[in-house]
Amino acid sequence: MRKPGDRANGTYMKKLASCIVFLLLVLCRPAFAALSIEIVGGGENQIPISVVPFESDSGGVSAVIAADLARCGMFKMIDPGSAQPHDISQVNYPDWKDKGADAVVIGGIYPAAGGQYEVRFRLLDANKQTQLAGFSYTVSSSQFRQTAHRIADVIYQQLTGNAGVFSTKIAYILKRSGHFELQVADADGYGAQPIVSVNAPIISPAWSPDGKKIAYVSFELGKAAVYVQDILTGRRHVVANFRGSNSAPAWSPDGKEIAFTWSHDGHSRIDIVDEDGRNRREIEASPGISTEASFSPDGQQIIFTSDRGGSPQVYRMPVAGGKIERLTFEGNYNVSPHYSPDGKSFIYLERNGGHFNVAIQDFTTGQSQILTDGDLDQSPTFAPNGQLILYASIYGGRGILAIVSIDGRIKQRLTMQSGDIREPAWGPLVH
């Protein structure tokens, strides 16, 4: 058994990384055909882009960039063919228009002082024959992957207008028989590292807004308690371990407070504590179950699951106290709400006949849309750019993670060679 705070050694990590099988299924299903909705932008209109292999790119930087762009579903990848320009002076724009590329990425990797490398790239508009972006990064060879993700982020932002999430992290729980690990990996599934490893269930990881800590629920003391752990140092502390169950941690947007659920004597209510576990106070108390708080981006409201109306539904209330408002009305099981990063919508899990699926609801219109089609989908979490949703599902009898775009069109699947993965949490944007 490994203690929290142990760091995996290099060999183990490499093995673990190679164990990960990243299955990608980018599907364009004929969504909402009955409603005949015209999709503007997004997965419908893929931007044709060509990523030219970079000059002296033994580290595979351009391949990682191309894989990021291909996977996200927003781009149509155009084969660069034999033309391989690396500098803007070598680019013949009409050639790229002929190939059907609207955007072209070129670059190279060159030795720099102190054993480092300069990674240069340019994003070009083939139609306007101009440069849209161009940067140079001086990095060590161990930073090639991260640099590639940063470049993909710049390209994504330039061409879609939304922040890229290729250089973000995800957390999830890996279960192998009775053993549970809280792991952190790159958003493309690479470089997975266990940060907690115990022989007891772990659920509900939640990233601090600065991405440096993760709150989670562990049963290692024989019952549910909430912990906060520093990812880099492995140091952790108990945030909530009151009589009964303590669970569902949610960070306030300023990272100073954590809302959690305290269950005892037949009731579950939402309390708030300071991040260090001190100063507990009640923000919501009603008979029955209230749980799964999620803060609005401005920190003023929470949405949460409550069965006060007889079935679990999503409600909203001001953190300072006040009127409690029911938000979901369709069906008798709507749970696990999360605010979108822009605060305009929320995702939740809906029981849909015999199926459990991820849905999204607009705060203004109140309209909702089911986005997934698994039997047992679970635990949705927003990407920090608000464009993708990561969730857990069962596929082939095993727990997997899946990604769906907020229009339901782009789908990906993330599995492990052995064990079940579940309880995903998408980390914040890092700069």
Add this chain to the structure above:
Amino acid sequence: MRQLMLSALLMSLLAACGSQPTKPEAKAASAASSNGAATKAAAINPLNDPHNILSHRSVYYDFDKSIVKDEYKPMIKAHAEYIDSHASAKVQLQGNCDERGSREYNLALGQRRADSVKQLMEAAGVAGSRLSTVSYGSEKPRALGHNEEAWAQNRRTDIVYQSE
């Protein structure tokens, strides 16, 4: 240093958890045998006698429900009487849910399931200090399948006798 101490504390706590007997039968047997009068009178421990209602230890529920069905009430009452008449008997009520839906909501629901059995036992005269509750939510399924047969087995409260 603080981290080391925390780790050491954690390890000792984990070790303590691991050393506890995990089979309800074992706990029940030791709970019963610690009461000399009871074990002398009975050739078979009533908690393990398949013909005795006390050998039944699980209350099963419908999906998203914590209401105890009438069919389980005689069994709960029998356990309440047994606990009440055996001064050393202590029971943990362990609430569980099937895997579907929200793990967090299930954790709360499991707590309510356990607490609902506790309330019935208290109503039957057992002191609350003899009863503890815990929820495992959907985290400790007895049956591992992804089908109604497995789910039905996992929506339950277990009556677990604790060794003193």
